Amino acid sequence: MSHLPDTHQWLESLDDPVVDSWVAAQNKRTQAVLDADQRYAPLRQEILSHLRDTRQIPFFSEHAGWLYNFHQDEHHPRGIYRRTTLADYQAASQQWHTVLDVDAIAAAAGKDWYLDGVAHCTVQPSRVLVHLSEGGGDASLAWEYDLETASWVEQGFRFPHGKNHIAWRDPDSVLVCPGWKGAPLSRSGYPREVWLVERGVDGQHQWQQLFVADQEAMMVAAWRYLDGPDGWLDLIEAADGFYSKTYHLIDAALQTHPLPLPPKADIEAYLHGQFIVKLAEDWCWQDKTHAAGSLLAVPLTCLLGDEGRIQQLVAPAARLAVESVETTRSSVVVNLIDNVRSRLLAFDWQDGSWHARSLPVPDSGVIEFADQPWNSDVLCYSFSDFLTPTGLYRLNVATGEQDCLRQQPAAFDASRFMAEQCWATASDGVDIPYFVVRARDTVLDGQTPTLLYGYGGFEVPMMPYYVENFGAHWLEKGGAFVLACIRGGGEFGPGWHQAAQGIKRPVSFDDFCSVAEALIGSGLTSPDKLGIEGGSNGGLLVAACMVRRPELFKAVVCEVPLLDMLRYTELLAGASWIDEYGDPADPQQAAALQAYSPYHQLQAAARYPLPLFTTSTRDDRVHPGHARKMVAQMQALGHPAMLMETDAGGHTGNAGQEQTAAELARVLVYLYQQLMD
Incomplete structure (x- = not known):
């Protein structure tokens, strides 16, 4: 220094x-x-006035038939969380039902709270963790909320203000990486521990420590992947630096096991028992070198020492990059940047290997994934370019059929x-x-x-x-x-x-x-x-x-x-x-x-x-x-x-x-x- x-x-x-x-x-x-x-x-x-134009696209996340949207206007400067049906949305109806009023919550608490996110429990999406930040900062608290009753869950999960990472595991447990005051933090102020918190009687929740990173680590995070209606996998990411990390599998006995991926690799998704992995460095595995920039399908069994074959989904190229990855019920969808423009590829698992196909989407501008309703083949994405207002599309990845749900006013x-x-x-x-x-x-x-x-x-x-x-x-x-x-x-x-x-x-x-x-x-x-x-x-x-x-x-x-x-x-x-x-x-x-x-x-x-x-x-x-x-x-x-x-x-x-x-x-x-x- x-x-x-x-x-x-x-x-x-x-x-x-x-x-x-x-x-x-x-x-x-x-x-x-x-x-x-x-x-x-x-x-x-x-x-x-342009921000408050009711013709602006209300982006949403879909859960159990409801489309949820965060909305701000002159009457709700901090915002409301509201929902409608797909039919009403497609009809451009303004029939929204408020389920969470941030202005009312902040006023009742006397706090300068802004909404930092709403995390639905995927398999019971009426239960959510509401993240509220002071003044709009990165740190937030998380309280459990019931969208059906529009009220806080009595004796529910409540976690203090901090740069926490909290993820649902199932309706009665969460994976918690504490970033609040008094918790062991990294030099960067991020969590170093992973805990399993299971719902208890009268709010006496059971805490079990699963993992502790060393003091030189940058941060830890943990979450659950769902693989179809019955499959799941719990994972910890322990980052030594911004681009260097080790992934740890949490087994059924709550023991952790490091996965032998290279440090500069990102797990982007998990489907059909396989990780979708993006490499930022070369990786030699089973006498074969996979080049930096590749996107791979890596069977979990392969990493655990059993049989399995790694398949390259996307090969590195001079003017190409993998921007993001999403999974539907059946397919992996990859958003590529090709000469600074987006295009989508789908990969389907058939006869023991992944098969690529192009998706019928615009390729002259930028695409962003907007939503993927769980356990469906639907993917919502947005498209725009410098001179084309954003459109929101609902694509059936399996059939290629799609509709433009909304178009931003010019x-x-x-x-x-x-x-x-x-x-x-x-x-x-x-x-x-x-x-x-x-x-x-x-x-x-x-x-x-x-x-x-x-x-x-x-x-x-x-x-x-x-x-x-x-x-x-x-x-x-x-x-x-x-x-x-x-x-x-x-x-x-x-x-x-x-x-x-x-x-x-x-x-x-x-x-x-x-x-x-x-x-x-x-x-x-x-x-x-x-x-x-x-x-x-x-x-x-x-x-x-x-x-x-x-x-x-x-x-x-x-x-x-x-x-x-x-x-x-x-x-x-x-x-x-x-x-x-x-x-x-x-x-x-x-x-x-x-x-x-x-x-x-x-x-x-x-x-x-x-x-x-x-x-x-x-x-x-x-x-x-x-x-x-x-x-x-x-x-x-x-x-x-x-x-x-x-x-x-x-x-x-x-x-x-x-x-x-x-x-x-x-x-x-x-x-x-x-x-x-």
């Missing part, structure tokens, strides 16, 4: 009135610039615009894909206000989602939107991610700047018209690019960012990301981290664009101190910088629609001021 002086470390405090006053003063300055702009209030209202007239995939050449000669969304009649004179968005980390792909509010409030005002698919992300499999992992992180910064240079070189835009935006790891990306190449950009939107790379492991969940960035406790890695750490690389003599940093006091994942200290250091060096810190929403923006609309309106007003005025 570097011992460089940190004159702004005091801003890391989360309970100091002096810090609170400093944040309030920064917010006031920012609001005086952005909220006072005459465009802000009507823009915020337009965005809010936020703008897309006929005037075009989206194209382009390629930039990085400094090491690698081709980097990016997408440009612009007006068809754009003049390539360097004068188009352009927003470049990126992420470049954690093997997360950037995909061509519908631009929605940016279409109405950016494209239609003459702007262009660009999405960069840089290394560090998951667009092209594990190798694409690993090329910018650890001390190689600056590769992603160079890729992003190469895209910026390509945009300028094409005549689309110029440095005075180019802005960049990113959140979380993407916040690190845009801040690092601003510090390294300030002459390329006029606007920087840096959201819930990671910026102090020498202290990040000491702040909240930061230690869990050592696999991604490197360890500042190691002198060699600390030198590499310091060399690009935005907080440490600021220079008084440089000329930076005016940046907008946003964060949340309730962010319990990436500490708000990162953004605070960056702003303080810039101001101390004589550079203007704006900060907006909200008091709700956490890292993921889990707050009300009013706050969501306000945050987006501020970003847009900032971009107008920097790039259009």
Whole structure:
């Protein structure tokens, strides 16, 4: 760990009135610039009205014939959990029945609670665990609730507030990984123990410890796979790091057994007695090497030393990645990223092997799995592209028949615009894909206000989602939107991610700047018209690019960012990301981290664009101190910088629609001021 002086470390405090006053003063300055702009209030209202449009798709999870949806509106700012039937949903009926009112629950308890999820017991789905978080953070409590009576279960399961992992095992037992205060936690603040909690009389539930990870572990999780109506398997994941883990089988006697999978492998699903495994490293098994990037079907019997044959379902390829996997009653469905567009494959178990077939779904944009009703062949998915509003589809995987259940209303007239995939050449000669969304009649004179968005980390792909509010409030005002698919992300499999992992992180910064240079070189835009935006790891990306190449950009939107790379492991969940960035406790890695750490690389003599940093006091994942200290250091060096810190929403923006609309309106007003005025 570097011992460089940190004159702004005091801003890391989360309970100091002096810090609170400093944040309030920064917010006031920012609001005086952005909220006072005459465009802000009507823009915020337009965005809010769009969010509350009843034609928006109410996504759902289906359980025992009921479709459950979480809904927010002006009457329910925290939200309600409601349900309807498939027939009513298909008829576009608004006949919803409220089964859980978060506003009422929070008011009765006098708490700033937001819904963090509702976990149904699959085989008895009227029983749920309701997860409630303070201010929208990652940590939550979990209480058992009966949807039929719309009430808390008397003497039911109740688990304290924390970064817990809790999963139903059956209607009368749960697998619990405690993350609450007083439980043994990892350095990252995540659970280290797995317990089986079985329902007892008068709330005297029986606790049995199943597993304890060592103190150097990152976290543990446990869950039950259901394989048809009668089959099941209980599993523990013990993670040593973000990408390194060991899976343990829990047997009928509640003993655990490690499975001989490689550390960099993810179990994506379990069906017909076989694990569906995605490899991030080569794996030699039974005298055969399976390459990184492969998706395999691995029989449980094979891992336990009995007979069984591993079958490759998807082979690695240069422009291909496995995005996600879902199972139906009979099939494995794989969502592939093929040259940064989605396509689906189904695999059916017939005559002792898996057989692949394509599914009749769109392949020109991005697909996400939305729901899979248990013990059925139905799969619901969403599809969109930059200019096509999201549609929700219900597909029978067995027959290929499908219906479009809902289509999102168009936020703008897309006929005037075009989206194209382009390629930039990085400094090491690698081709980097990016997408440009612009007006068809754009003049390539360097004068188009352009927003470049990126992420470049954690093997997360950037995909061509519908631009929605940016279409109405950016494209239609003459702007262009660009999405960069840089290394560090998951667009092209594990190798694409690993090329910018650890001390190689600056590769992603160079890729992003190469895209910026390509945009300028094409005549689309110029440095005075180019802005960049990113959140979380993407916040690190845009801040690092601003510090390294300030002459390329006029606007920087840096959201819930990671910026102090020498202290990040000491702040909240930061230690869990050592696999991604490197360890500042190691002198060699600390030198590499310091060399690009935005907080440490600021220079008084440089000329930076005016940046907008946003964060949340309730962010319990990436500490708000990162953004605070960056702003303080810039101001101390004589550079203007704006900060907006909200008091709700956490890292993921889990707050009300009013706050969501306000945050987006501020970003847009900032971009107008920097790039259009």
